[in-house]
Amino acid sequence: MSESLFQRIGGTVAVDAAVDLFYRKVLMDPHVMHFFDSTDMDDQRAKQKSFLTMAFGGPHEYTGQDLRAAHAPLVADGLNDSHFDRVAGHLQATLEELEVDENCIAEVMAIAGGTRDDVLNR
């Protein structure tokens, strides 16, 4: 049996390696950082891990409906395609920095892209 995307990327180890890199990029980007102004950084980090696990094709329990609910307050605050593209860009840059194989990156970006309508509540 061929390995899943999550296994090929490196599983939870890869998520751990990526989460701080990714979170740092998001927090430093003036275009999207205000969406992440939560007072509890550890809580935010846990959610970023869920995000990455999902994008890496790993085990998760989120439905499209959950993604809608999680992001609905952000959409009400103006979350749109331009923000989605920025976050997707940070995800890609994180993976490139970690020297993840090109084909894997393409698969991750396809998974992330597939959530666009749910995240933006369309």
Next chain:
Amino acid sequence: MAAISFAGERHALAAGETVLECLERTDHEIPFSCRNGTCLTCMMRLRTGTLPEASQAGLREGQKQQGYFLPCVCRPNVDLEIEAPADAELFGRAMVSEVTQLTLSVCRLRLRTATPLFYHAGQFINLRRGDGLVRSYSLASVPRFDDALELHVKRLAGGRMSNWICHELAVGEPLDIQGPNGDCYYIGGEPDRPLLLIGNGSGLAPLYGILRDALADGHKGPIHLYHGSRTAMGLYYGDELQALAKANKNFQYVACLSGDEGGAVPGARAGRAETVALAEHRDLSGWRVYLCGYPPMVQTAKKLAFLAGAALQDILTDAFELRDLRRLRRD
């Protein structure tokens, strides 16, 4: 809505209500202090039911397994049967062995316990006086050096506990203590890791403990301690810290003054401790960072340290809550 059973009564929780709020609404006296899951004063115990994870987040593994939880941050999804823990399980006896003024507003309290307390320097304990008032203070003492527990108490305007300790408490008097609590302490086994310690005012207490613990453990990596105060009079332990810096090549002590005297005092830097420290250390990847003081400084410095490259799990914090300034319940 879920309900709680306590002391033979059953109470339905209102929407969004915590277990602590529900018990107060129904006229139960539950001790509390921070109301945000930090101080552990309100700790209760589960008999039956399933606790939400967040209600046990700050507890030790053993405490979790025994069903302890924090009602101030517990919003259950299912019915719970709960009890107040027996007092002796939580609180032990201590006796005041010294009260000394360190600065105009900070005093040093030393306590002796009947049975030794197993703790790490930098953790915190809760003090309870006769009328039930509870407050948390961080440990500046190091078990291997100090027989007594050492706490630095900052006198707050209107602070009932802090004023009482600094002005009225006398040597020989008893106090109840609970603890140790918290995860802001020196972690051994990584002698080469650079450490950045930042604290304001009596936030020096846990750092003074952590520093001495690290040096005694043979820590070899650089250790930088930034102690901030508004005025030069608010700096204390300067001589002790300078002596440690002299004796240990890898340790540097920096006093920071954020008030008007900043720059005018020889040897001290002008500015807030966290600002100066983070300006002098722009790449913190691989560092462990300790932040002790009031929550706004801790939160801001945590974000900046993270952005400077420190991993989030390597940023350990001890945020003092301004408990005495909170609105008092029903009075």
